[in-house]
Amino acid sequence: MSEIWLMIGAWVLGGLLAVGVCTIVVRALALVVELLWRWGRLLHGVMVRRTPEFRTIAPFRPEDEPVPAYRNYFFGPAVRDLHQIVNLGAVMWGRSVGDRFRALARERLTQAREPGALKLAQALALLVGLAVGAALSLPLLLLLLGLHALLVLLIHLAARLFAACLRGLDLIVLRLKGLVRGVLCPHCYERVPYPSYACPRAECRRRHGDIRPGRYGIVRRRCACGARMPTLLILMRRGNRLAAFCTHAHCGKPLNRDAGHAREIALPLVGGRAAGKTQLMAAMLMALESAAGSGGPEVRLADEDSVSGYGVLREVLAMKGHTRATQRNLARAHSAVLGRGRSEQLVHLFDAAGEHFARGEDTDALRYVRAARTVVFVLDPLAVDVTWELLDDADGAAVDRTLASTDRPDTVFANASQAMARLGERGPRPRLAVAVSKTDLLAGSGVLPDRLDDSATARGWLTENLGLGNLVHAMELEFGEVRYFFTAAVTDDDGRVDPSLAPFTAWCLQGTAPAPRRRAGTGNTTPSRSRVRRRRTVRRLRT
Template structure:
């Protein structure tokens, strides 16, 4: 075999060519790496501008109808992704295809954030709803009587009213008002500490709804039957119980309206004091009390509505709070019943003439309310016959010692035989799950303490919905506390109407 004289040359050429190819590949690889690093740098710089610095002209401030900034998961996460892509595409042109994997990573991170945020929204709402349901908290506006799933909250920074602060597109655990004040989105996160308003009528709700169960207590009856005085008596019996047992029971008037109406209860219940009837044109409004015993708290909304509202179906239909209640007080003035008045002798009639109201037909108010309650129960899907009714005979102190003195007689029997309310009682036992009759004296004694009959009625009112609160009203010195005597009135007394 002969040596090829070109072999050394060809070997040199191959070596040089291999070197050049490797150099080109290395340089191309370096160029690609540098180019890719440059593209990634451009991508990261745009992410910094849009996400960190907030340089996003496409996203403006909330408009005049918007009171909060959208949460990042409520839209801005996608707007930012689109803005980053737009800027990167303008910077890189066709080379943007090399950034698609990085943009895909950003999209995956955005989607993961979105999934976690909305999962947090759903979970927090479910937990909050479960807690409200477990505590049987249902919120009712004492002004418009509408039920609300959540009240509106007023920003303590700028005073704007936020209609629905619950977790959603405006925030998960906090929503940011346009004034940049952070507001809690749930009751369990502290939203109850903010000023609240009704989302339906915008009425200020000073009783901090959502913190405790609400107990709607309608008082109804003919005009002049004694509803206003009885409402004062119920409050005073609770206040007196709190004075006797401050370590276990507390009572607080919630709001200026309630304070104005009930703050003079002790004066109103003075035996010599006469109470003016509720003005017939005044719209019904609940007086709210916060009653607490130990760890149990109840928001009691008492509705003392003028008797004229119970005369016609059209007026009673406006009282939508009736469908929110399960306990009702039918207030009856015995002196206005002809059978009772005629049973008094001439001297008794002369003495009590000034205390007799013009209420002649307690059954009319009962039937109006009964029909409306049943109608509202059907609308709300509530079980019929679940309610409790107390037939409350007022002015018991004026009846003491007369020819129709109810003391020593079972109240229901006295109402049947003396008042002649057999038809009313029969209807009540059919329409309500539980019916009790009480004879009350809405007066105070010489010491300023309310008559024990009011405490007895208050215990019954609170017995089913807040047993611990009712038990806290039991007084060691109360003669009505003994078994078998709970519905026997009265404290002896004379004086003005009760």
């Protein structure tokens, strides 16, 4: 009989122990599940909802940033969220575990009327379950936190690598377009390494200094107003191109919409006062239009200023009048886009006032020569005294002397070449197109040669007939390639530009690589001697 009671007692004790173990396990798992649920709610609150109860650190706001844009999530905000999760997670774990222990003590021990042995054993099992659950949840939450931190680190590194690849792709595209040193501002003539872009939203128009992939966006950037903008030039199609602006402090004016999207050609026109530079520039644009109409590359003016300026010049040419003198301050370049698609070229025609070349101290303002690979020198033959002697001998009294330039070509070239030497950077020597202007005024006088479409003939006429041999020699020493053209910036009765402008414009815009400039200190003394000869020739021209 005693053995039976012993067996019954053992069964009862085993049952009680099993119940106690189950109670401990269930309570521990319940606490772990509750803490995991709270952890998930904390993640959603910090990373998605961002309501005040989930904030312990001030968020990244665009008004606090040097750039008016939101940071990419994995370039700062992800670390901020991780920091918040650590702080709020520690508070959540301690508060949740403490609340469960206090609630259990209050319900099972302090407020129990008759806490018998069975209830005390049950309360003890629950306390042990809470302790086990708290002990199990802590390393589990730390593991989740470590995985979260590792994921943030890996995605951050991947984002940096992806941004670097996109920047490299953008640099390759710019290099293929010849824009590795930046785009050219048509207002201040400075190179802009990377323009600032305005927000596409009309009511915002905040300017963003560098929108390339980085901390403020990988593929898209989000402005402080919430508008999205592309970070790569290759993502800007013609319909969604952002308004670009010069980044130089003294300028800040808008650039062409095609800046950065097309290969740029800077074509400065150098010449004295009233040499015919402005009319020649208008005639060149008309020649490009005529070539486009006869199967040549498509041409369109790049901005509203160029459209309005070209319209006035075209009307003057149609009336066979003469343009007014270019303003002495730096005028805005006339810009046109040649071609379509990948073959687009953005051409800047710079026409500076002749006063800049007449006085040597003024030529420092001609900063655009640093970007030029072809320079146009407008040579007015009426500014040479020998021309009037030839006209007198050939009965050329019909030519109006007031149409002649007041600056000698050799003086103008000497001042301009000195400015190019001061402002130009070492590299390939530019080409020179010598445009002998106003040949329409000399036509029929017997002064011009019989053939007007040959460079050698024009060179011989300048050296032998006008006595400009020193000037021609200085040009050929200073520039890598020199070509001479007889030009007439006039139109016929049908509004067609003179035929001499077509080959002249084509040569100025063709992609012939200029001859490389030899540098001093490369093993021989030829470059320094060449520079000495050029300086002596320039001094001779000035005197």
